Amino acid sequence: MSTPARSAPALRRIEPSAVGAVVFRELTLYRRYWRSTTFSSIVEPTIYLLAFGFGFGSLVAQVAGYDYVDFVGTGIVATAVLFSSAFPGMFGSFVKRTFQKTYDAVLAAPVDTEELVTAEALWIALRSGVYGAVPMLVAVGFGLQPSWGMLLVPPIGVLTGFGFAAFGIWVSGIVPSIDSFGYVISAVLTPLFLVAGTFFPINGLPGWAQSASLLNPLFHCVELVRGAVFGLELADLGHVLALVVFAAMMWLLAVRRLRSRLVL
Amino acid sequence: MTSQRTPEVAVDLGLSLRGVVKTFGALRAVDGLDLDVRSGTCLGLLGANGAGKSTTMRLLTAQAIADEGEIEVLGLPVPAQSKQARAQMGVVPQQDNLDIELTVRQNLEVFARLYRVPRAGRGEAVGRALEVAQLTGRADTKVDDLSGGMRRRLLIARALVHRPRLVLLDEPTVGLDPQVRQELWALVDALRSEGVTVLMSTHYIEEAERLADDVAIMHAGRVIARGTPTALVAEHVGSRVLEVYGPPARLLEVEQVGRATGLPTRRTGPAVAVLRAETSDVVADLLPDAVARPANLEDVFVLLTGEKVE
Ligand SMILES: Nc1ncnc2c1ncn2[C@@H]1O[C@H](COP(=O)(O)OP(=O)(O)OP(=O)(O)O)[C@@H](O)[C@H]1O
Ligand SMILES: [Mg+2]
Numbered sequence: 001m002s003t004p005a006r007s008a009p010a011l012r013r014i015e016p017s018a019v020g021a022v023v024f025r026e027l028t029l030y031r032r033y034w035r036s037t038t039f040s041s042i043v044e045p046t047i048y049l050l051a052f053g054f055g056f057g058s059l060v061a062q063v064a065g066y067d068y069v070d071f072v073g074t075g076i077v078a079t080a081v082l083f084s085s086a087f088p089g090m091f092g093s094f095v096k097r098t099f100q101k102t103y104d105a106v107l108a109a110p111v112d113t114e115e116l117v118t119a120e121a122l123w124i125a126l127r128s129g130v131y132g133a134v135p136m137l138v139a140v141g142f143g144l145q146p147s148w149g150m151l152l153v154p155p156i157g158v159l160t161g162f163g164f165a166a167f168g169i170w171v172s173g174i175v176p177s178i179d180s181f182g183y184v185i186s187a188v189l190t191p192l193f194l195v196a197g198t199f200f201p202i203n204g205l206p207g208w209a210q211s212a213s214l215l216n217p218l219f220h221c222v223e224l225v226r227g228a229v230f231g232l233e234l235a236d237l238g239h240v241l242a243l244v245v246f247a248a249m250m251w252l253l254a255v256r257r258l259r260s261r262l263v264l
Numbered sequence: 265m266t267s268q269r270t271p272e273v274a275v276d277l278g279l280s281l282r283g284v285v286k287t288f289g290a291l292r293a294v295d296g297l298d299l300d301v302r303s304g305t306c307l308g309l310l311g312a313n314g315a316g317k318s319t320t321m322r323l324l325t326a327q328a329i330a331d332e333g334e335i336e337v338l339g340l341p342v343p344a345q346s347k348q349a350r351a352q353m354g355v356v357p358q359q360d361n362l363d364i365e366l367t368v369r370q371n372l373e374v375f376a377r378l379y380r381v382p383r384a385g386r387g388e389a390v391g392r393a394l395e396v397a398q399l400t401g402r403a404d405t406k407v408d409d410l411s412g413g414m415r416r417r418l419l420i421a422r423a424l425v426h427r428p429r430l431v432l433l434d435e436p437t438v439g440l441d442p443q444v445r446q447e448l449w450a451l452v453d454a455l456r457s458e459g460v461t462v463l464m465s466t467h468y469i470e471e472a473e474r475l476a477d478d479v480a481i482m483h484a485g486r487v488i489a490r491g492t493p494t495a496l497v498a499e500h501v502g503s504r505v506l507e508v509y510g511p512p513a514r515l516l517e518v519e520q521v522g523r524a525t526g527l528p529t530r531r532t533g534p535a536v537a538v539l540r541a542e543t544s545d546v547v548a549d550l551l552p553d554a555v556a557r558p559a560n561l562e563d564v565f566v567l568l569t570g571e572k573v574e
Contacts, residue, residue, distance in 0.1 A: 021377035028370050029363070101361035108325045109378035110351040264288070264319075264328040 014118055018111045022119030025106075030127075037088075041131040045080035049073065049135045052199050053142060064201040066230075073139025074229050075198030077153055078160065078221040081132035082193050085161035088124050089168020090181050093258075097172065103262055113259040121165040121251065128161030129154040136225075144229075152228035159243045160221040166250035173257035197222045217246040277336065278303045278430050278461030279324060284333030286319055286485075293319040295485030297333070301478075303429075306452065306462040308476030310469065310565055316485040317465035318358050321434050324463070325350055338430055351380060354423030358434040358465075360415060362407045368418055369394065369403040372425055379426035389425050396451065397421035413444035420451060431455060433464040437471060449475055469562040479561065483569045493561050501528070501563040502540030506547060506554035509535045514553075521550050530566050539563055 030037070049072055057068040064071065096102040106116055133153050140146055171184055195202065195209065196218035202210055213219045220239040227236040278301045286294040294316045301307040311317050322328035324337055326346035335342040337349040363371050372390045381389045394400045397417040399410075407415060416436065423431060433452070437445040445468075452475050455462055466472055472479050473493045481489040481496075489496055497503075508518045518536040522529035525547045528539045539559065541547055548554070 017380055018378075021374070021380075024377050025363070025374045028374060029365055032365055100363070101357070101359055102363065104327065104357065105361040106378060107327055108350065108353075108355040108357070109375065110347045110380065111378060112347060262327065264286075264322060 013112075014115055018115040019119040019122065021109075022106060022111065022116055023123045026120070026123040037084075037127075038131070041080065041084035041128075042134045044083055045076050045135040046138050048079060048199075049076045049139060053139070056199070064203070066226075067143070069139060069143050070145075070230075071201075072199060073136055073142070073144040074226045075196070075222045076135045076139070077132045077157060077225045078196055078218045079193050079198055080135050081128045081157045081160045081221060082164055082189065082218060084128040084131040085124050085164035086168045086189055088127075089121070089165040090172050090175075090184065091168075091178070092124075093120065093169045093172035094175070094178055094181075097258070097261065103258075107262055113262060114255045117166065117169055117251065117255045117258055120169060121162050121254070124165035124168075125158045125162035128165070129156075129158035132157030132161065136229075147229055149228040149230070149232070153225055156221060156224050156228060156243075159240075159247060160217060163217055163243060163247035163250045166247065166254040170250060170254040170257050173254070173261045192216050192218050195219075214242075217243060220246075276302055277339070278305070279337045279463065280335070281320070281323070282334045284320075284323060284335060285331045286316075286323060286328055287331055292485050294323065294330070297482075297486050299480060299487055299490075301461055301463055303461050304456075304459045305477040306456050306464060306475055308472030308479045309463060309465040309482055310467075310472050310479055310561075311465065311482035312467070312569060315482045317482060318434055319485075320482075321355070321357075321432050321463070321465065324432060325353065325355055351426075352429045354426070354428035354431040356420050356423045356431070356433045356436050358438070360419055362415060362419060362422070364408040365406065367404050367406055368397070368399050368410070371407060371418065372422060375422050375425050381426050389427075393421040393425045396424055398447075413440055413447070416440060416444065416448065417451075420448065424455075428460065430461045430463070433462065435465055435467065437466070437468065445471070469560070469565060473561050481565055481568055488568055489564065496564050497559050497561055500567060501559040502542055503559055504540070504542040505557050505559045505563060506538040506541040506551055507535050507557060508538075508551055508554045510553065518551060518554075521547065525550070528567060530563065532566065537563060539567065 052072050053069050060068055062068065103116060107113065136144065136150065136153060171181070175181060175184070195205070195213055196216055197213070198218070202213045202219065205213070220242040224236055224239040224243070227233060227239070281297050281299045284294055284297040285292065297316070297320065299320070309317050309320070319328060323330055323335060324342065326343035329343055337346070338352055340346070340349040342349055363374065366374070369390060372393045373386070376386045376389050394403055397420070399414060399418060402410065402414065407418065410418065420433070420436060437448050440448070449471070452462060452464065464475065476493065478491065479493050479496060480487045489500065491499065508514065515531065515536045518538065519529050522538050525544045527541065527544060527547060530537050530539065538547060538551065538554070541556065548556070
């Protein structure tokens with residue numbers, strides 16, 4: 001056709017309408033299953049909070065200059081964000097790509113892989129921004145002082161969640177079967193969330209482990225949340241930067257991996 | 265567009281593939297494919313399992329990237345401008361990929377957005393698609409609870425929600441009962457009468473004969489014959505077929521008669537068909553036990569590909 005296409009989309013790499021359409025699909029589905037998703041995303045971190053808060057809280061009153069409930073009540077945000085982003089990223093993408101062939105249907109429409117990945121990660125990130133804040137609110141019930149800085153916690157959760165959602169999508173394009181996620185969870189995610197300064201301060205660890213934790217995005221999330229709630233410092237800019245770099249890297253890896261899986 | 269081609273050629277073709285090759289490792293799934301579909305016509309792509317029909321469809325939506333050759337869809341080069349092309353195409357995949365957790369209406373709403381139907385027109389587009397699928401009364405049923413035929417109708421209606429100018433149908437009626445197949449044929453007929461370009465792959469010869477303006481027979485990744493069903497039949501198998509059913513020994517004799525009279529034969533299970541029977545005065549007398557019938561597209565297909573068909 002020499003005439004322009006009737007609804008020819010602009011030649012933009014990431015079109016908001018394409019991303020919006022994929023997010024709309026997720027939102028429509030979410031209206032069906034929000035109860036179970038919300039339950040598992042909130043209850044698990046809250047259990048960690050209560051177990052550590054009461055269990056350890058009775059042994060140690062203060063950690064790193066914080067009341068223990070303040071320490072765990074803020075650190076737990078990162079755990080909640082991780083659970084509500086990496087898991088849906090891995091399992092959801094795998095199911096949609098291999099079993100349901102949803103991604104094939106989407107890519108037959110005027111949507112490209114980078115738009116698909118962006119939409120999927122963005123949707124999960126928005127959700128985990130909300131879910132991440134919930135255990136902190138529970139902690140408020142147990143004595144964590146409310147502060148205006150807490151309003152920054154959902155955006156921090158969204159940024160961190162975007163990176164881990166993209167990580168999950170990337171991994172979903174690598175594993176040969178859905179059972180393989182067990183390896184990723186045990187070998188990668190569990191260490192990340194245990195050694196992020198959530199439950200105990202990392203300055204109790206050997207020097208090499210402290211250096212290594214600088215590579216742990218969850219550590220930066222924990223520090224940033226504590227900064228937001230108890231007072232920001234200049235160093236927190238570094239944490240933001242680390243999370244942005246993490247998110248960008250994971251997005252790139254996820255797009256490349258998924259494209260090679262979806263476009264033959 | 266900055267194309268150098270003459271506009272007449274560009275406007276005339278809904279899609280074209282030139283010398284297209286697609287390999288999967290050592291396998292050449294599409295192997296030097298040349299194929300044109302004129303705007304507003306329906307091309308039936310006939311081929312046995314593994315002939316490369318689905319791979320061809322994927323190449324047209326840039327869900328597979330060709331190793332060699334050139335592809336144009338609605339005048340746009342693919343994959344370079346595939347997104348614009350996809351915006352005006354509807355795709356009915358071989359494998360059902362509806363959202364089973366969503367209702368009929370929700371599936372259509374999602375696709376109206378994926379295909380950028382403007383907000384003001386979305387409700388109407390979804391309503392029209394519901395009518396096409398004859399599922400207006402089941403709009404709020406979960407896809408999981410639909411019958412196989414209903415699902416297939418929805419899969420087709422979903423591909424039409426944005427009024428595409430080109431529709432790719434990959435074996436749209438496979439596994440459906442004859443009644444549902446008839447319904448879907450009516451649907452494809454309606455598309456053609458609206459001037460939509462259709463590329464439809466199928467195993468069912470009858471379907472191609474009934475729906476397609478033109479048929480391309482695909483074998484091992486390339487088109488080995490192309491034309492209207494009538495022309496293909498006339499060219500390759502003549503007008504009259506003599507068919508003999510019998511024990512293996514009798515079938516061998518019949519094949520010898522074929523060779524003696526210079527007529528092509530083909531074997532299908534318990535029968536041998538002697539093609540182009542109208543060109544011989546003697547063959548009917550030599551085969552008194554034969555049943556005469558008009559030649560059809562199936563004879564062409566089996567003769568050219570050596571494959572069996574449903
Ligand atoms: N992703 C893939 N990886 C490797 N080989 C593939 C892939 N997709 C298709 N093939 C091979 O390419 C060839 C053509 O497959 P294709 O699906 O295009 O055939 P088809 O004509 O659609 O067959 P059917 O009628 O069975 O659907 C087959 O040999 C198939 O095994
Ligand atoms: Mg196929």
